[in-house]
Amino acid sequence: MPEPYFVTEVERQLAARRKKWQPLRILLLVIAVVIAYLALTALVMLTRHGTPRYESIVQHFKYGSIGSEQESGIPYRVWMALPNLFPEIFENRNDYTAFGFLYEKDARGRQRDLPIGVSRRTVNGVDLIWLNCAICHTGTYRQKAGDPPTIVPGMPSNNLHFESFVRFILTTATDERLAPETLMPAVEAVGPRFGTMERLAWKSVVLPRLREGLLLRFNQLSPLLKRQPDWGPGRVDTFNPYKVGPFKIPAASLTDAEVIGASDFPSIFEQGPREGMHLHWDGNNTSLAERNLSAALGAGVTPETVDHGAIDRVADWLLTLKPPPSPFSPDPSAVERGRAVYMTACSGCHGFKETSGYVFKGDAIGQVDPIDKIGTDRARLDSYTEEFRQRQFGELFAGTYYAFKNFRKTDGYANMPLDGLWLRGPYLHNGSVPTLRDLLNPPDQRPVAFLRNSDVVDGVNGGFVSPPCDPSQTQLTGFCYDTSQTGNHNSGHLYGTDLPAAQKGDLLAYLLTF
Numbered sequence: 001m002p003e004p005y006f007v008t009e010v011e012r013q014l015a016a017r018r019k020k021w022q023p024l025r026i027l028l029l030v031i032a033v034v035i036a037y038l039a040l041t042a043l044v045m046l047t048r049h050g051t052p053r054y055e056s057i058v059q060h061f062k063y064g065s066i067g068s069e070q071e072s073g074i075p076y077r078v079w080m081a082l083p084n085l086f087p088e089i090f091e092n093r094n095d096y097t098a099f100g101f102l103y104e105k106d107a108r109g110r111q112r113d114l115p116i117g118v119s120r121r122t123v124n125g126v127d128l129i130w131l132n133c134a135i136c137h138t139g140t141y142r143q144k145a146g147d148p149p150t151i152v153p154g155m156p157s158n159n160l161h162f163e164s165f166v167r168f169i170l171t172t173a174t175d176e177r178l179a180p181e182t183l184m185p186a187v188e189a190v191g192p193r194f195g196t197m198e199r200l201a202w203k204s205v206v207l208p209r210l211r212e213g214l215l216l217r218f219n220q221l222s223p224l225l226k227r228q229p230d231w232g233p234g235r236v237d238t239f240n241p242y243k244v245g246p247f248k249i250p251a252a253s254l255t256d257a258e259v260i261g262a263s264d265f266p267s268i269f270e271q272g273p274r275e276g277m278h279l280h281w282d283g284n285n286t287s288l289a290e291r292n293l294s295a296a297l298g299a300g301v302t303p304e305t306v307d308h309g310a311i312d313r314v315a316d317w318l319l320t321l322k323p324p325p326s327p328f329s330p331d332p333s334a335v336e337r338g339r340a341v342y343m344t345a346c347s348g349c350h351g352f353k354e355t356s357g358y359v360f361k362g363d364a365i366g367q368v369d370p371i372d373k374i375g376t377d378r379a380r381l382d383s384y385t386e387e388f389r390q391r392q393f394g395e396l397f398a399g400t401y402y403a404f405k406n407f408r409k410t411d412g413y414a415n416m417p418l419d420g421l422w423l424r425g426p427y428l429h430n431g432s433v434p435t436l437r438d439l440l441n442p443p444d445q446r447p448v449a450f451l452r453n454s455d456v457v458d459g460v461n462g463g464f465v466s467p468p469c470d471p472s473q474t475q476l477t478g479f480c481y482d483t484s485q486t487g488n489h490n491s492g493h494l495y496g497t498d499l500p501a502a503q504k505g506d507l508l509a510y511l512l513t514f
Contacts, residue, residue, distance in 0.1 A: 051121040051307075057317045060310070061153055062104075062134045065119040067307035072300030073130030074169075074210060076120060080113065081186040085177045089168055099168070100159035100233055100453070102138060102151060116151070117160075126206055131299045133314055135160065136236065136265045140455045141423060141464075143327060149455055154321050155423040156234060156265040158455055158464065161479070163231040163262075170221055173214030180207050220244045223251035224259070229487065231262040232479045233453045235431060238263070238280075238298055239384050246302070247391055260487040261383025264431040269420045270358070272319035277366025281429040282381045283414030284389075287406040288315065293397075294404070303397050322357070323420030328459045330509035338510030341503050345496055349415035353514045358419035370412040375492030377430050381413065421514035425463025426452065432483050432490035436462030436511050440504045443491045451478035462512055 054060040083090040091098045101115035114120065117135025121128055139158040140149035172178050177186075180203055188194060194202060224244050231237060240261050243249040251259075263281050271288055278284070279291045292315050296306060343352060348362045349369075371378050386409045397403045413429055427433045434450045435458055450466040458465050469480035483490040496507060 049122055049124070051119070057313065058153060061132075061314050061317065062116045062138065063114065063119055064132060064310055064314075065121040065307060066132045066296050066299065066301055066310045066314075067121075067305040068130040068132065068296070068300030069119065069121040069128035070123045070305040071302045073121070073128035075206060076127040076129045077187045077191050078183065078210065079118075079129050080190045081183065082172070084190065085183070085186050086168070086172075086175075096165070099165040100157075100161045101165075102140065102159060104151065117157075125201070133268075133295065133299065133311075135299065136162075136295075137268045139234075139423065142456050143459070145456050152324060152423060154269045154318070154323065155267050155420060158234045158265075159453070160265075161231075161233040161453075162236050163225070166221070167225060170214065170218045170225075173211065173218040178207075178211060178214075183207065217245070220248070220251075224254070227251065227254075227259050228262065229260070229482075229485045230479075232431075232481055234426075235262045235264050236298075237261045237383070239388060242298065243388060246297075247388075247395070257382045258385055259383070260379045262487055263380045263429045264426070266416075267323070267420050267424055268318055269321055269323045270319070270360075271315070271321075273360035274366065274417065277417075278368050278410070278414040280384075281413055282384055283366075283368040283410050283412070284384055284408055285406050290404055290406050293402060294392075294407075297396070303400075303402075308402070323423060326422040326513050327457070328422065328512040330512050334506045334509035335513060336510075337503075338506035338508065341496075341499070341507045342510050345499075345507075349495075351417045351419075353418075353510075358417065358514075360417050360419075362415075364415050365417060366415060368410045368412045368414050372412075374413055375494065376413060376428055377432065377487060377489040377491060379487035380429055381410070384409065418511075418514050421511060422457065422462065425458075426450075426466065426481075427463065428490065428493060430488060431481070432488055434461075434463055434466030437504075437508055439493065440496045440499070440508065442494070442497045446483075446490045448484065449480055449482050451475065452481045453478040459512070462508060 051065040052063070054064050083094050083096070089098070090096070095101070095103060095111065096115055097103065101117070103111050103115050106112050114129060116138050117132055118129055119132045134153060136157050137155070138151060138153050139155040140151050141155075142149050176182065184194070184199075184202065184207075221241060221244060224240055228237065228240075238261060240254065240259060243254065244251045266281070275288050276286055278286055279288070285291050285294070292311055293306070296311055301307070339352075346352075349364045349367075351358060351360045351362050351365050353359070371381055389407050389409055392404050392407055418424075421436075425431075425435060427436065427439050431452070433439045433446055434452075438446045438461070447466070447468055449469050449471050451469045452466065454464045454466065456465045457463075469475060469478070471480045471482040471484075473480075482488060496504065499507065
């Protein structure tokens, strides 16, 4: 038989102590489990990355990320809350149409949450949004007022008032409505409530980082914008914002000659035949790949965040993207006579239109005409400087496969192919001439001020309906483009201006078919 077990006094005291501390040990274990769970939740949340994938190339062009969100973007939930926070800026709309952003409907017939040209990417657990190629290169047209707009990928963004949007985003940096105590409830009002860890992350990391980024850009860009006239819809300053932003050149140090560079968004149809031509308005690059990458930088990507695969996918599609055919049907005999005039006076610089498509051939097509010869406003030309070029080479992708090699400083503007011409008004690089008919008149007979922002095509004069306006008066609709302002002059391009009236009419008839 086993011997009887006797509990000593010491053992009784140890057992009592264990019983006394048992609840505390359980509590500590629970706390440890909770901490581990919260830490794991935070780890999963803050390390989540990804971006939507679009099988359709058109959808990818419109909504796919090119890598602009990480450094330039704002949280998706803040984007959705801003219209409610700033109703006076958004004209009491719940979207960004006040700035000319374009929206489509989804499969259920509901307006999509994000407009064309705005993409989404998850970075460190936060859904961020910013811009892609389509923001500058998707527009609309209507054949008459009252028609629903037709969206055309690849045409210039004739609706977008990008400067107004940028100015608004910058002003939010110092607005009390972006303080956490105001912004957090507004964000939750348009979306699900924050979880405990998410709320902590937003208050301690996301919102302070957003405010710091906005303040930095406010300090960089605001002094530049104060020195420039309003760009107006359908236009952008390509290079000056990059000088004061990533290159950190103080706006005050920019010369008067270079500080104004706003010009029209270009079309990007059928890029394949353009390889080797002088690209950008001033023809400062002959490489499609470099031009595309440079444009992506302008949309907000950085050498560290750029998604080369996404950009290449769009670039491949653009090689063969054709513009929609002109809807106009001028008198065939006038078209034929106009073609003869055009082939003599214009085709060498711009190529020509056949019934089978556009022909990208001409002795000077894609070449640069010196500014002294072309005579158009030189502000956009002067905004791209040799100093900027050198910094492109030395600071952007230097030492990598993507290093810039083909940028150059030119002395004029490039002769562009005219495919899709009916969708590219107003005309000249700065959009200073409203219609093709006006372009065939001498500069002193061209409109001094006219309304931009219409997408109703003008089947008689070419371009879009652009009635005259008074720059001194507030406009109820549209934007009054004043050609007397620096960078907006409508001088130059005198080709065809001395033709007899009958030949001008015939030439216009042919151009309306482009």
